[in-house]
Amino acid sequence: MRKRPVGPPAFPSCPSSERYVSSDTNMAESSARPPGCTAPALILTFLTTLLFQRSVADIVSGASTTEEAPHRRFEYKYSFKGPHLAQTDGSIPFWIHSGNAIPSADQVRITPSLRSQKGSVWTKNPVIFEHWEAEVTFRVSGRGRMGADGLAVWFTKSQGLDGPVYGAADNWNGLGIFFDSFDNDGKKNNPSIIVVGNNGNLVYDHQNDGTTQALGTCLRDFRNKPYPVRAKIIYYKKTLTVMINNGFTPDKEDYEFCTKIDNMVIPPEGFFGISAATGGLADDHDVLSFLLFRLTEPGQQPPPPESEIPKEEKDKYQEEFQNFQQELDKKKEEFQKEHPDVQGEPIEDLYESVNDREIRQVFEGQNRIHLEIKQLHRQLAMILDEQRRYVSVITDEVTKKGANVESGQVDSANSQLSTVLSTQQEVLRNLNELKSSFHESLKQIGSAQHQGNAAGIGTYETIQHFNEIKEHLHTVKRDVDHLVQRSAQNPAEKIVKCPDLPPMPSCLSTIHFIIFIIIQSVLFFCYIMYKSQQEAAAKKFF
Helix, strand or coil: CCCCEECCCCCCCCCCCCEEECCCCCCEEECCCCCCCCHHHHHHHHHHHHHHHHHHHHHHHHHHHHCCCCEEEECHHHCEECCCCCCCCCCCCCEEEEECCEECCCCEEEECCCCCCEEEEEECCCECCCCEEEEEEEEEECCCCCCCCEEEEEEECCCCCCCCECCECCCCEEEEEEEECCCCCCCCCCCEEEEEEEECCCCCCCCCCCCCCEEEEEECCCECCCCCEEEEEEEECCEEEEEEECCCCCCCCCCEEEEEECCCCCCCCEEEEEEEECCCCCCEEEEEEEEEEEEECCCCCCCCHHHHCCHHHHHHHHHHHHHHHHHHHHHHHHHHHHCHHHCCCCHHHHCCCHHHHHHHHHHHHHHHHHHHHHHHHHHHHHHHHHHHHHHHHHHHHHHHHCCCCCHHHHHHHHHHHHHHHHHHHHHHHHHHHHHHHHHHHHHHHHHHHHHHHHHCCCCHHHHHHHHHHHHHHHHHHHHHHHHHHHHHCCHHHHCCCCCCCCCCCCCCCHHHHHHHHHHHHHHHHHHHHHHHHHHHHHHCCC
């Protein structure tokens, strides 16, 4: 097996440790350092390693700046996000959930903040493209200062629906990115993000938080942040890059570098999954969205969507289309037999054009306005009848009281009643004007509809009539509001009000109350004197 060392060249006296990444096993192996190294040799080795890594980093950064960015294409069949994340039956389109996972409309709660909970979500179909980019938006929140156990993002050859590794199966074949929130080894290096690869034979090291098996790691606190935490995972040309948005700002593109692993070989096909677990401590692990993008090298066209459909499904869809086309032809023949007069007409004439729809909408609006004006006309007629009745009643009252009241009172009453009469007459004049304006509006609407029906199309005169109708309606509204205000401010309303009833007398007057108190006091003193005499008579016998 061919292995590629990453690091400076070895020294004969004190060989340095080398890191190998196997393309078959996808794991990092380390060889132990010989014990016979002296201190100067170790220092020299360290300095040489540092210089070598700096030069390699400069070369890689220079190459990355000149390299063209890949093309991205969103893959909705491997993604989910709100606001309509879950369906009515609680399932997620193109995904399955297991354990204690709870899908909702805007997020998936992988585990609630209860002890010993496990949950996961996985894609139904495997990912078959080579390069990809995943964006995960999640929130880990809990009441305590420490949380447990954590959340994991998976790309594995098979679905690990349940298991001891953050709620998923152990001995996985693929890639796991762990957001570990509990410090199992007591080294104060949590919360942390750990990248672990496995070929199906590795058992996860829980006691050391997977640090002995990690291909890359970084310390990031992702618990109880004001904004959701975002992780961007990019696998492109056998290089895995993990970027983190800590959730301190609402900026979705505020990513920081976490880790990068070169020569990373993963299965050519696999399933994406997200899992979480709680232990003695508990957190809410919520995933708001998972977005997957296919990456294509520059200069290469992405494969068409038809090539991704299996041949069986393509044949099934083709058969369904042919059956639908045959049923449609049969219905067309039946319709032509039932309606022979429509056979020669083109299909476009059977549908409403844009101009016809606009004309229909104009006439429907005019009809609604016509009905509203008719209703207002009826209401104004009722108001006129009521005002006439008020005028007649007031006139009768004036004639009746003219002969029965004194001369001084007659003058004041006549002045007040004359004010009321003038006000009512003004109201009648205004209402008559409104009624005449309504008649004019009705005539204009009738003429506009007649012209529209005769011409068949909307004309400029019709639009002018429509605008005039609007102006008349606004005038009517202003006049009615003015009449309402005048009626509210009319002081003559106080004359026709009924007199207030006198207050009801009290059941107990002051004199009766004083007499009752005197009688009660006399009775009380008599009782006291009688009681003292009885006690004095009783003492004589002792």
